[in-house]
Amino acid sequence: MTLRIAEPTGVVLAAQPHHDAGPSFLLDPPRALGDAATLRVFQPAAYPVSAIALRAVIDGEISTASLEAVETTATGTWWETRLTAANPVVPYRFCIVGAPDETHDVPSYAWLTAAGLLPWDVSDATDFRLVVHESAPTWVDDAIVYQVFPDRFARSAGAPCDEQGRALPPAGVDLPAWAVPMAWDDEPAVRGDLTGAQFFGGDLDGIAERLDHIASLGADTVYLTPVFPGGSVHRYDASTFECVDALLGGDEALARLSTALHARGMRLVLDLTTNHTGATHEWFVRAQADADSPEAGFYLFREHPHDYVSWLDVPSLPKLDHRSDAVRERLVRGHDSIVARYLAAPIAADGWRIDVANMTGRHADTDLALDVARDIRATMREVEASTGRPAWLVAEHGHDATRDLDGDAWHGTMNYTGFTRPLWAWLAAEDSELNWLGLPMSLPRLPGDAIAQTLRGYNAQMPYSSQLHSMNQLASHDTPRTRTVVGTAARQIVAVGALATLPGVPTVFAGDELGAEGLTGEHARTPMPWDAIEQEDGSRIDLDVLDATRRLLGARREDAALRRGGLRWLHLSPELLVFARTHPQGDTVVCLARDAVSHDDAPSQGGGADGTLELDLACLPGVRAVRERLAIGGVSAQISGTTARIRAQGPGVLLLRAER
Incomplete structure (x- = not known):
């Protein structure tokens, strides 16, 4: 059976009236309550209308206004109206009153929403939104992000190794009990305990030494997965937030990397877990040792000291309790918090990606996720006041994040639902055996008109500014590799085309540009083959994908429409x-x-x-x-x-x- 999705109006897309929240159709976007914006609708001549009306929701009640036809050409008519931002978020849509005739079979009644033109009544969920909340920094509009898993990107020139090429810790640093030294060309494990133990020896100075490669792709922002010491190579089980892991070079190496990036006009985004710590974290050690300690209130103990809530019941990842003002003051709130410390000199990071943001502050009947996000935003504003450098806040969210993106909390999310998964479902290899979302099935292979319903309908449920400031990724450290999903270089290039052109911040996981493969997120954390890159060895890396990535991201870099349209x-x-x-x-x-x-x-x-x-x-x-x-x-x-x-x-x- 071939699934086909018909346009509900029966009118081809190119002939339908159009509005979007880009700068051609939303003029003078509001910055404060009481500001008014000009809303424009273009009505193609092939779609005759008798009227177009605005429907907005203000103070919880419907408000309507008629649009005025302000300019008519041979191809169509511009209609305009003004809308005042009476609330921080004002939903709005347009009623298109069609005028069908003998040559134009158009519906007499349809709603124009962010999800498209629909000839029936619809809910407010996909309305356009006029938003006055402070948006992400303007540099994010133009950003192209390169994600680095530090242990697998590059060993610095002075990094030690043994006779077999297996990684050794820096001089004066002990090898952690969890670490299993690996040679750089060894293959990462697919699954199991070894995935968190394989130590390849990549470090922060190694990243600084390879910035030319990152810049050659058009990327201007480096996003690092966690750099804090932890109980595994992924470091999402932090043992402290007070310092950078000495295996990576310590605080000094992170400061050097930040300085090197900023000298090039590039930026640095760090990764913080606000939902949990590791079980070896100094806070949790004190919490277990003393039920009366301040730290004991940082966690959700059912019965002290050994029965506690953890992330997905993994005991090595005890969950933080954000009902505690003390934990929020140490972690996210104010100048002395962890969030502020790494945004300030000498690290001077330009933003945070928050791990497990969808679960942060959420447990049973407690939901403080957006309160935590607002705390982080307030802290970012405090730091900006003293440094002049605005910061970006991105939430990890693996499914529907739209209810978390309508206000003054996260600037955006990792848009797995509104970008990654629909592209996977369209471009998946015909014989893929990769599992789909933990369901009892492999990746579906859906037609383009079907996946476009997700690209349109899901993203319509968030403000356009939130979509623009979300990370679009084809793969990450938590997923199979793009090449493994799509199967061929040709389809991977199509995927990169989508990455470079759809709304959102393109985010490339290091190695994807080489056609790297990986069956799981852990298996995908592949060390970069620097000798093959330097030698342009097409037998080990995909030079066509590398070239296409540079050309497509370069096109985005040069085109305001692709970045901000x-x-x-x-x-x-x-x-x-x-x-x-x-x-x-x-x-x-x-x-x-x-x-x-x-x-x-x-x-x-x-x-x-x-x-x-x-x-x-x-x-x-x-x-x-x-x-x-x-x-x-x-x-x-x-x-x-x-x-x-x-x-x-x-x-x-x-x-x-x-x-x-």
Whole structure:
């Protein structure tokens, strides 16, 4: 059975009225209560209307207003209205009152929401949102992140090893009891206790020595998984937050790395676990030793000292109790907190990724997750007041994070649900045996028009600013590798195309750009093959994927529409997705092809009998000409005026520039 998703209105996407929260359609976004913004809707000439109305929710009640037609051209009409930010978050949508005639079969009644145009009544969940809460730092709008698992990225020039090349600790540092020394070319374990014990000897100075490679990808921000001492190589079981692990080079090495990054105009994001510590953490040791100690109130003891709540019932990860003001003051609140200390000199980090943010402060009938996030945001503002450097706050969340992203808490999330999983489901290898979400099944392989419903519908449930400031990742230290998921270099390049062009902060897990493989998150923590990179050894690394990553992320770096623009879907079919990133400086049209498009695939959204998709990009307001920006793989376009005839003969990425 082939799943097909029809447009509910029966009108092709390119002919539908459009609004998004990008700078072409939302003018003068509010910064404080009482500010008014101009909202614009573009109505293509192929969709006649008699009226367009605004519906907003203010102080809990519906408020309506009619839009005014302010400019009409041969291709369509601009409509406008003003909306005042009477509340910190104001949901709004538009009622499109259609005027069908003999040549235009359009619905007489439809709602335009962030999820698209729907000819029936809908809930408020996917309304656009006017938000006055302080947004993420402006540098995040342009950021490209490179994620590093420190033990596996690079050994510094002076890092010691034994005769077999197995890692040794730095001079004067004892090898921890958990550590099993490995040679750099050894393969990480797939699962089991060994995954947390394999010590490859990567360090922070090694990262500083390899910044040229990171910068060559277009990345300008390095995100490090935890650097605190712990009971394993992943360090999410911290034994203290007071210092950087000596195995990685200690505080001085982290300060050197930060200085090296900032000297290049790059930034540093660190990783903090606010949900739990390790069982060897100094706080937990004191808590178990003395039931009357302040630290005993930091944890959730059922019966002191050995019966306590832990992360997913893993006893080595005791859960913190954020009802305790004392633990929040030490960890997240104020100038003396751990959060503040590493944002200030000499480390001067530029942000925090919060591990297990979705569970932080949540247990039984207690839910303080957003209170903790607001504490961190307040601390960041305090530090910014003294340093002049705003910081980014990203929440780890593995499923639906939308209810945590509507206010003044997290700036964004790791967008597994709204980016990673739909892309996996579209591009998955046909014979994949990877498990899907812990369910009794392997990865599904879904058509493009199906996964687009997730890309549209899920992300519509958060403010657009939260989507823009969330990490988009194809893989991370917690997942299989992108190449293992998609199976081929060609499909991996399509995945990178999505990473570089969809709204959100592109985040590359170190080694993905080389076509690295890995069956599990642990197995994916592959040491970087520096000799192969330096020798450009195509037998060990995928040079095509590396080149495509540089070209696609480079295109994003040069294009304001890809970094900061709104989003308009233009075509959805099983093998081909086409969308525009809208921006006043000009729109960029993105075509992503999973495979060749047949005549059965294209016609549903305006295609031809030979599988060619014909799009008149005059549907994008003000467009006078179209030119090709970048093409990789099997997708191409013939351009005549504003019309592009798009043909996919295999997996590929095509970028077109719509010029005004």
